[in-house]
Amino acid sequence: MIPKKYITWGSSGAVIRELAAYGAERAKVVGPENVYDFTIGSPSIEPPKKFFDVLDRLMKTVSPIELHTYAPAAGLESVRAAVAKYLTETFGVQYSPNDIYMTHGASSALAIILAALMSEGEEALVLAPYFPEYKIYVEQAGGTLIEVPCDEDFQVDLAALEAKLTPKTSVIIINSPNNPSGAVLSPDSVKAIAELLNKKAAEYGHPIYIVADEPYRELVYGDVEVPFIPAYYDNTVYCYSFSKSLSLPGERIGFLALSPKMTEHDNAWAAVCGAGRALGYVCVSTMFQQAAAECLGVTADISKYDDNRQLAYSALSDMGFNCVKPDGAFYLFIKAPGGDSQAFCRKAMEKDILVVPGDAFGCPGYVRLAYCVPFDRIKRSLPAFKALAEEYGL
Ligand SMILES: Cc1ncc(COP(=O)(O)O)c(C=O)c1O
Numbered sequence: 001m002i003p004k005k006y007i008t009w010g011s012s013g014a015v016i017r018e019l020a021a022y023g024a025e026r027a028k029v030v031g032p033e034n035v036y037d038f039t040i041g042s043p044s045i046e047p048p049k050k051f052f053d054v055l056d057r058l059m060k061t062v063s064p065i066e067l068h069t070y071a072p073a074a075g076l077e078s079v080r081a082a083v084a085k086y087l088t089e090t091f092g093v094q095y096s097p098n099d100i101y102m103t104h105g106a107s108s109a110l111a112i113i114l115a116a117l118m119s120e121g122e123e124a125l126v127l128a129p130y131f132p133e134y135k136i137y138v139e140q141a142g143g144t145l146i147e148v149p150c151d152e153d154f155q156v157d158l159a160a161l162e163a164k165l166t167p168k169t170s171v172i173i174i175n176s177p178n179n180p181s182g183a184v185l186s187p188d189s190v191k192a193i194a195e196l197l198n199k200k201a202a203e204y205g206h207p208i209y210i211v212a213d214e215p216y217r218e219l220v221y222g223d224v225e226v227p228f229i230p231a232y233y234d235n236t237v238y239c240y241s242f243s244k245s246l247s248l249p250g251e252r253i254g255f256l257a258l259s260p261k262m263t264e265h266d267n268a269w270a271a272v273c274g275a276g277r278a279l280g281y282v283c284v285s286t287m288f289q290q291a292a293a294e295c296l297g298v299t300a301d302i303s304k305y306d307d308n309r310q311l312a313y314s315a316l317s318d319m320g321f322n323c324v325k326p327d328g329a330f331y332l333f334i335k336a337p338g339g340d341s342q343a344f345c346r347k348a349m350e351k352d353i354l355v356v357p358g359d360a361f362g363c364p365g366y367v368r369l370a371y372c373v374p375f376d377r378i379k380r381s382l383p384a385f386k387a388l389a390e391e392y393g394l
Pocket of ligand 1: 041242
């Protein structure tokens with residue numbers, strides 16, 4: 001029998017991709033320059049030159065058989081050593097290659113670690129708004145996803161978090177800088193979360209792991225500090241991706257790093273290897289993992305996203321739209337005028353503006369605008385946004 005859960009996951013909920021597909025069709029009718037597609041969080045900036053230089057060198061100097069062969073499941077030893085060294089030197093937490101497992105972006109890091117850390121019937125807490133795929137990974141792991149609403153500024157609400165913690169809680173997923181709100185958790189918030197989890201873990205008699213999902217770590221604006229959660233809380237698994245920082249979402253490269261001091265580290269490592277195997281992740285591309293490892297600490301020219309952020313935020317705020325200025329990532333999370341995000345998205349669509357209802361992120365009443373698009377698209381969309389604002393009487 002075909003399992004119902006896969007039918008459900010496969011036939012619903014892919015709102016973002018459906019909207020983007022609509023945008024592509026609509027562009028054929030009215031012309032791409034007249035469709036203001038702000039749906040997908042896919043980088044619009046080229047990968048850095050260094051990435052191509054490294055690829056070029058690898059292709060010229062490594063034999064094709066060696067360059068395109070299977071890698072070990074956890075990743076090449078040299079790559080895992082480079083990642084461990086980079087994390088240790090950058091964040092002051094002492095990692096070894098035995099903590100690092102290369103993955104197909106943050107997505108598979110999350111799928112693997114949730115499968116590895118959760119048993120049937122356990123709960124994973126997420127701070128809402130959140131990346132929709134978390135629910136699939138948690139349920140695939142046999143767990144239940146529990147939403148914890150954030151405060152009005154999309155910062156953690158500690159009382160709300162404490163209220164949702166139970167003896168069944170095994171994991172809390174934290175995503176900062178956040179998709180879709182752009183909020184960055186402050187060091188004080190991380191400290192407070194760590195204190196609360198330590199207290200509750202002692203009370204329950206089992207660890208509560210933080211899964212830190214950080215594909216946007218480098219995408220912050222101004223002098224905002226992104227606290228490195230493993231430095232505050234030992235039971236943290238750090239999930240990273242090169243999709244956004246190097247503009248390589250299609251290459252599928254990332255890693256997860258078990259904190260060296262985490263409870264049951266060796267069992268967790270074995271479980272990660274087992275989950276990766278069970279989920280069919282044979283290995284990450286031998287060539288791309290080497291190229292990414294040489295680009296640790298390098299980014300695409302992400303300063304361009306700041307220009308987009310400034311324009312989108314200031315223009316929309318001036319028109320009367322209400323949103324918190326994002327400190328990171330490349331999204332603007334806008335309060336839907338009238339409170340109905342679905343209705344707002346439909347009205348926006350009539351003007352060929354495509355944005356995503358916040359319902360998809362566990363936060364109805366808001367819409368997400370992905371500003372990782374060419375600057376010109378934002379500029380050209382402003383008259384349509386103005387007309388929309390007028391329709392809502394802003
Ligand atoms: C918060 C968050 N986590 C994880 C991912 C997965 O990204 P990838 O698998 O490309 O690394 C995304 C992608 O947009 C994201 O926004």
